[in-house]
Amino acid sequence: KxxxxxxxxxxxxxxxxxxxxxxxxxxxxxxxxxxxxxxxxxxxxxxxxxxxxxxxxxxxxxxxxxxxxxxxxxxxxxxxxxxRWGIETAYETLKSRLQLENFTGTKPILLLQDIYSTIYLSNLVEDIILDAERELDQKEANRKHKMMINQTVSIGILKNDLIYILLETDGQKKNMLFQQIYEDISKNLVPIRPDRHYTRTKGQLAGKYSNTHKRAY
Structure with a gap:
């Protein structure tokens, strides 16, 4: 610093x-x-x-x-x-958008459960976005700006719907649910605008998440 x-x-x-x-x-x-x-x-x-x-x-x-x-x-x-900036943004996604530090308990096994499930979700989101953006690049060549998938919306979709895929026992229905998630994520596009910068917030910030008020997910 x-x-x-x-x-x-x-x-x-x-x-x-x-x-x-x-x-x-x-x-x-x-x-x-x-x-x-x-x-x-x-x-x-x-x-x-x-x-x-x-x-x-x-x-x-x-x-x-x-x-x-x-x-x-x-x-x-x-x-x-x-x-190294890509690594920094990956940590920012884990800590801010996926709320990695917003633990559901205090016991070591619960902390590990939260960490592993959050990283699993993060990897799955990135895989879906990568595939969807490759498909998008092949289809959309005449736009003013190159487009990308909205990561925040994608995380929200997957966090809400992933549990249904995990609970589904029928393989065909599971594939249909996953395809629906893929299509929903693919629709949420944002333009990439080169040379856009935002002011960084500096200074020590208080903890974001209360230990007495936990998230349900």
Whole structure:
């Protein structure tokens, strides 16, 4: 974050340089009494490579890495940072749209049940969307904007209807139900508008989900 190692970030002279991180008491106190804390006291300082990259919106982002300049030069670090964005959005989907952290209980087995079922649902949604968008690309070639399936609506459809497929014992009916879900998801299209950006919300946010008011699904 921009608030991490602020002194070291402000001391940057070049856009890509090695920086000494002093492991003083303020940085060690959170790890006091742990093996990590003892190791930090032993080392006293560590070296981190800090890379300052220019974002498309004109602002700068400072990345900290232990990858050497011989392994990846500055532009490659920037490319790697961009490539990881797909992973970030996948976590955002799990945490926000699928409410992964909105657990239905507090026992370990219930937590694992919620995690596995949510990831199963996420993978299933992505598979359906991928197939539907491939089919869409073949059919729709003359639109002004390239179209994509609305992920949020797709999740809602699958969350509501998946249980009926899982409970159905007749194979033919099961396939019919799944085909209906596929068709419903395929209808919800949104255009892809290049270079559209949204302001990111920064700062520490309170927990979203109450431990005393649980979702039914």
């Amino acid at each position: 921009s608030s991490d190692y602020k002194k070291e970030q402000n001391s940057l002279i070049e856009k890509d340089q090695l920086v000494k991180i002093k492991l003083d008491k303020s940085r060690i106190r959170h790890y006091e009494g742990t093996p990590d804390g003892e190791r930090m006291k032993e080392l006293g300082e560590i070296s981190l490579r800090m890379v300052k990259i220019l974002l498309e919106n004109g602002s700068f982002e400072v990345l900290a890495t232990n990858l050497s300049q011989t392994e990846f030069h500055t532009e490659e670090i920037k490319e790697l940072y961009h490539m």
